[in-house]
Every structure is written in structure tokens, then in C-alpha cells.
Amino acid sequence: MRVIVTKDFEETCKVAAGIIADVIAARPDARLGLATGSTAKGVYPYLVQAYREGRLDFSRVSTVNLDEYVGLAPDHPQSYRHFMDENLFDRINIDKRNTIVAKGTGDIEENVRAFRREIQSRPIDIQLLGVGVDGHIGFNEPGKVLWDSAHVEELDQSTIDANARFFKDRSEVPARAISMGVGEIMRAKKLLLLATGRQKANAVAGLLKNEELDAKNPATMVKMHADATVVIDEEIAGLIGYDCKKTN
Ligand code: F6R
Numbered sequence: 001m002r003v004i005v006t007k008d009f010e011e012t013c014k015v016a017a018g019i020i021a022d023v024i025a026a027r028p029d030a031r032l033g034l035a036t037g038s039t040a041k042g043v044y045p046y047l048v049q050a051y052r053e054g055r056l057d058f059s060r061v062s063t064v065n066l067d068e069y070v071g072l073a074p075d076h077p078q079s080y081r082h083f084m085d086e087n088l089f090d091r092i093n094i095d096k097r098n099t100i101v102a103k104g105t106g107d108i109e110e111n112v113r114a115f116r117r118e119i120q121s122r123p124i125d126i127q128l129l130g131v132g133v134d135g136h137i138g139f140n141e142p143g144k145v146l147w148d149s150a151h152v153e154e155l156d157q158s159t160i161d162a163n164a165r166f167f168k169d170r171s172e173v174p175a176r177a178i179s180m181g182v183g184e185i186m187r188a189k190k191l192l193l194l195a196t197g198r199q200k201a202n203a204v205a206g207l208l209k210n211e212e213l214d215a216k217n218p219a220t221m222v223k224m225h226a227d228a229t230v231v232i233d234e235e236i237a238g239l240i241g242y243d244c245k246k247t248n
């Protein structure tokens with residue numbers, strides 16, 4: 001694992017955008033695995049800026065997103081399809097037919113099967129990951145077992161609470177999501193996990209401070225990947241006593 005310690009959230013996002021830009025520069029038809037949430041939301045403006053300044057071309061890029069809420073239609077303001085359109089796809093020259101977000105309404109079992117087929121259709125060159133306070137990656141929640149492939153996940157109460165900030169009322173937060181499986185995430189050629197702020201410190205400690213693979217902290221699985229970059233801020237590094245000079 002390569003670990004980068006940044007000053008703060010903003011620098012984390014900038015560094016992450018630079019890493020994604022390098023992948024696209026090396027491979028103009030790259031397949032990006034993307035994420036939503038406040039961390040990813042900080043990364044996309046840098047990609048949009050690079051596109052506007054003529055430094056990045058998305059015309060041949062394709063994408064697949066980690067997850068989507070069950071029960072929210074693509075045009076729902078809190079759906080992850082809507083999030084991606086608003087924060088990235090509508091601001092760059094990507095062909096939206098080449099952007100995959102699982103469908104959260106209709107026949108969910110069929111949507112999961114279709115999502116699995118899409119994921120398997122081509123390797124992901126780089127997968128962007130945020131991390132939940134409870135250690136989830138994608139929406140793979142802590143538990144006794146983790147899943148290899150895309151599936152429907154019951155969201156933990158802590159995840160529902162954390163996501164309530166995006167909804168008018170807590171009761172509107174979906175309790176289930178379609179998520180890429182941990183195995184599918186691991187099969188991406190590169191992983192890029194971002195974590196900032198003290199509330200993520202426990203999850204990151206499990207990833208960086210010991211050798212355990214812990215289903216109760218799915219972020220720990222990232223240590224198995226041969227080409228993973230983890231970007232954390234000084235606050236987390238300080239809290240978990242991570243030595244900035246050490247890369248494991
Ligand atoms: C979102 C996703 C989640 C988030 C995680 C962190 O597509 O897969 O795993 O990355 O919940 O969310 P934020 O960045 O809002 O703290």
C-alpha cells in the first residue's frame with residue numbers, strides 16, 4: 001500500500017484527482033470506478049477543472065459507480081445517478097451511455113444481475129473509494145461475511161444516520177442499497193481510498209495499523225490489493241499515530 005498523508009480534505013481531493021488524471025492520461029479509454037458522498041464530491045471539481053482547462057479528455061472514458069440506493073429513481077435528487085450527473089458527468093465531455101450506475105427501482109434482482117454483468121464486462125482501471133465511519137467500502141457493511149459480487153445490502157443504522165444529512169427527513173433515507181461486492185472492488189487494477197476527519201480514524205486504524213482482514217471493518221480488505229493508494233489527512237494520521245514516513 002502506498003500511503004499519502006495530506007494537510008486536509010482539500011489537499012486530499014486534489015491529490016486524488018491528480019492520481020485519477022494520471023490514469024486517464026496513460027489510458028484515454030480508461031474505465032473509472034467512481035464513488036459518491038462528500039469525499040468524492042470534493043474530488044470531482046478538480047477533474048471538471050482539468051477538463052475545462054483542456055488538460056483532460058473524457059470522450060473515451062467509461063465509468064461504473066460503486067452503489068445506488070434501493071427505492072430511488074435515477075432522477076431523484078438524492079439518487080447516486082443524479083449525484084454523478086450533477087457533480088461530474090454533466091460537466092465534462094463524457095458519453096453518458098458509457099456511465100454505469102446500478103438502477104435502484106423496478107426489478108431489483110434483475111438490476112443486480114445486470115449490474116454484475118456490467119462490472120464483469122471490462123476491468124476497472126482505478127476504483128475510487130471513500131470509507132464509512134463503520135469501515136464500509138461501497139456499501140459493504142461490517143458483518144460476519146462480506147460478498148464477492150454485487151448484491152443488495154441492508155444499511156447499518158450508523159450509515160443511515162450519516163446519510164440523513166442529505167435528506168429532508170431521516171425517514172426518507174433508504175435502508176437498502178445495491179452495492180458492488182468486495183471481490184469486484186478488489187479486482188480493480190488500482191484502488192484509491194480517501195479518508196479525512198476524525199470520525200474515520202477507527203476505520204483507517206484497522207487498515208493501516210495491523211495486519212488483520214476484518215469483516216467487521218471492510219476497509220481492512222484494501223490491504224490485500226497489490227496496487228492500492230490510501231490518502232489520509234494529518235488529523236487521522238495524528239489520531240492513529242501513523243508514521244508519515246512509513247509505507248507498508
Ligand atoms: C458512496 C460509497 C460510500 C462512501 C462512504 C463515505 O458511493 O460508496 O462508501 O464513500 O459512505 O461517505 P462520505 O464521503 O460522505 O463520508
